[in-house]
Amino acid sequence: MSNLDNLDKIVSLSKARGFIFQSSEIYGGLSAVYDYGPLGVELKKNIRDQWWKEMTQRHDNIVGVDAAIFMHPKVWEASGHVGGFNDPMIDDKQSKKRYRADMIIEQYIAKLEKDGKEDQAKELQEQLDTAGSRKSLTEDLYDIIMENEIRAPESGAFDWTEVRQFNLMFKTQFGATSSEEDGVYLRPETAQGIFVNYKNVLDTARVQVPFGIAQTGKAFRNEVVARQFVFRMREFEQMEMQYFVKPGTDQDSYEEWLQKRLAWHKSIGIREENLRTAPHPDDKLAHYARAAADIQYKYPIGWQEVEGIHNRTDFDLTQHQEFSGKKLDYYDQKNQERYTPYVIETSIGLDRCTLMVLCDAYREEEVDGDERVVLKMDPRLAPVQVGVFPLIKKPELQEVAHKIDKDLREEFTVQYDESGSIGKRYRRLDEAGTPFCITVDFDTIEKDDKVTIRYRDDMSQVRIPIEKVADVVRDGMKGWSPS
Known part of the structure; x- marks a missing residue:
């Protein structure tokens, strides 16, 4: 058995089985924008x-x-x-391509290390780190590129523009008679929608500090360097929760939520050895943050962030109070004190999480001399939870199979399939991550009123009474654990 070692395999499987497609593919596609197909939309949901x-x-x-x-x-x-x-951007005049200046330098550092020039790479990394903490970032990055004669990755040219800051927000016009002053932005994150509704929720939901507000939804960033399939996109979906706490309790709450979120990833079947936490060093914290850590997953492209946990202090509510002129503090009636709550944020990218589930579930196994590709994911996440087959296309078998299919659809996502050999049908649903397949054969209607349930993970098969099918599937979903 082998696990995933190449992201291209997930890209290929996603297209072939209907998980994820390139957006507007018939027109050549739109860079870093993707559509979710029939299986992908179910998995994501x-x-x-x-x-x-x-x-x-x-x-x-x-x-x-x-x-x-x-x-x-x-x-x-x-x-x-x-x-x-903003991101610091630089253009190659020869190819007309745009790059992030800091990433160009990082790629050059990686090349130096690969060529055995560790001392030069270390010195350059120190210069890059210093530039990141200075206000003259664009000038410093440009100087580093020019002094080291770093060439463009694709054209090989050494013909750069100046480095300048590029705002990542998409801007558009608002209203039928809009002017430049009427410009609005597609939101680059969902968190601010929570902060501006903090007072509304406080007044209507009968909550008291500590309390949280959760939201899922689309966000948009005009990423110049967008790559690695759905890991980094220009249109993506976030799942965020902002937890409002009393100042002084914030660090304990931050540590608690970091552990809770790590436990959740394990609870949906992600293997423990592929997860880790990576605290941000103090000199790398965002200006508003008191503490921050990433929950990282070991993708085929390396350890990468899938979720961030942040202690945002009272920055957001204080800022919105100042700019709006509305009071956003909190009055604690029990202790008769007023304060501006601190915020602990949990922010996960749904697309990155979907990619993580696909990568972690992917297996290649040899079965009787043939290769089997299977997605061993948590049955609760599987886009098709049960496959129902008549052994062959005979009306008496089809009738029973259709009845089982109809009954199971009240509780599970089901796919009826009567096309091709039973082995090919199993393989199709293995690649879809379907944990249970039910087969109706002639013994079902002539002898025992039983069907064969076949389990995805170990391919074992058991005869069970028709009336017990839903119970067996339900128990199998509850008792599943990753392997």
């Missing part, structure tokens, strides 16, 4: 549902909102996105 259940159903002090994508432009001034949500 199931992951979202598990997250929502974990956050809101299992916590009596977390409620949900669904904020609009369009927000007042001042929201993004208050949050710092208008002034500071």
